[in-house]
Amino acid sequence: MAAQSTPDGARPRAYLTRALPEQARQVVTAACDLAEWDSESQPVPRAELLRAVGDADGVLTLLTDRVDEEFLDAAPRCRVVANMAVGYDNVDVDALTRRGVLLTNTPDVLTETTADLVWALMLAAARRIVEGTDVIRAGQWGAWSPSFLTGYDVHGATLGLVGAGRIGSAVARRAQGFGMTLRYHNRSRSPALEAETGAQYQPFEQLLRESDFVVCLVPLTGQTRGLFGAAEFALMKPTAVFVNAARGPVVREGDLVEALRRGRPWAAGLDVFEREPIGADHPLAALPNATIVPHLGSATVRTRTAMATLAARNLVAALTGGNPPNPVNRPA
Numbered sequence: 001m002a003a004q005s006t007p008d009g010a011r012p013r014a015y016l017t018r019a020l021p022e023q024a025r026q027v028v029t030a031a032c033d034l035a036e037w038d039s040e041s042q043p044v045p046r047a048e049l050l051r052a053v054g055d056a057d058g059v060l061t062l063l064t065d066r067v068d069e070e071f072l073d074a075a076p077r078c079r080v081v082a083n084m085a086v087g088y089d090n091v092d093v094d095a096l097t098r099r100g101v102l103l104t105n106t107p108d109v110l111t112e113t114t115a116d117l118v119w120a121l122m123l124a125a126a127r128r129i130v131e132g133t134d135v136i137r138a139g140q141w142g143a144w145s146p147s148f149l150t151g152y153d154v155h156g157a158t159l160g161l162v163g164a165g166r167i168g169s170a171v172a173r174r175a176q177g178f179g180m181t182l183r184y185h186n187r188s189r190s191p192a193l194e195a196e197t198g199a200q201y202q203p204f205e206q207l208l209r210e211s212d213f214v215v216c217l218v219p220l221t222g223q224t225r226g227l228f229g230a231a232e233f234a235l236m237k238p239t240a241v242f243v244n245a246a247r248g249p250v251v252r253e254g255d256l257v258e259a260l261r262r263g264r265p266w267a268a269g270l271d272v273f274e275r276e277p278i279g280a281d282h283p284l285a286a287l288p289n290a291t292i293v294p295h296l297g298s299a300t301v302r303t304r305t306a307m308a309t310l311a312a313r314n315l316v317a318a319l320t321g322g323n324p325p326n327p328v329n330r331p332a
C-alpha cells in the first residue's frame, strides 16, 4: 500500500499506546513514522498520552486508554483511532464521529479464543477446579469422600446466553458437544443461530429463571450498564452458574457479591470487573464460589498477535487512503 503524505508532505505519524508484537509494529513502520509507549505491561500515563498524541495522525489504542473529548483536544491532527479490542466502551464514539475521526476495532480474530475462555469459566466454576487446586496447595486434601467438592454437571444442562453475537454463537456451537439445551436472549432474534444450534429465543427473565448456566456476552452500552443486579440474581436457580466475559459494568458488582454470599447464583465465573484491575482485597477474591481471572478472554499468543496486527492494518489503511477492514463509525 503506498504511503499517503500528510498535508505537510511527510509520512503519516502514528502513535502506539503500548509496546506491541513486532509483526504489528512492522505493519505500521512500513507506512508511517512511529512513536510508541515502550512498556508492554504498563499503560501510558494519561499526561504522557495527551502529550504524545499532539502530533499524531493516527493512534493505536488499548481498552485501558480513555479516548474522549480531552484526548481529541490533545490530538488535533488525529484522523483515526484503531482500538485493539472488539469492545470500544473506552471510546466516546459520538465525539470521534462529530470531529471526523474514524474508529476501528478488532472483531472476528478473537471470537473462538474468547468462547474457549467462557467454556473454561463454566467448567471451572461448576466443577470447583480452583477450589480443588487450592485444597491441594494448602495441604488439606483428606480422604476421598462422597460429597467432597461436588459441583454441577455441564453436560446435559441448560445454557442461557445473554447476548448472541459472534462470541455467543461460538459458545453455543461448543454447547452442542456437551448435549446442552440452548436458550438465548438478544436485542434481535438470530434465525441463523437457531437453525445452526437449535437455540430457542427467550425473554430475559424467563431465561434467568430456567437456565443452569447464564452467560453474559453483551457489549457495554447505556442500555446494558447494570443489566444484572440483585433482582436478576434472585431470579436465577439456586444451583445456577453465572458467567460474565463481556464487560464488568454490565453487572452491579456489589449485588453480585451479596448474591454469591447468599448462594444464589450458586457460583460465578468472571473475566471482567467493574474497575480493573482488582486486587487481592476485592470482596470477590474472598469468595470460594467465584472463579475470577484477569480479563483473559482473548489471551492466547496467536490471538493477541492477530488483534495487534489487525489494529495496525486498520490504522495504516485509514492513514494511507485504503479501506480499513473494521470501521466502527462513519465520520463526516
Ligand code: DGY
Pocket (backbone or CB within 6 Å): 063, 084, 085, 086, 087, 088, 110, 297, 298
Ligand atoms: C475485547 O476485545 O473487547 C476484549 O475484552 C479484550 O480482548
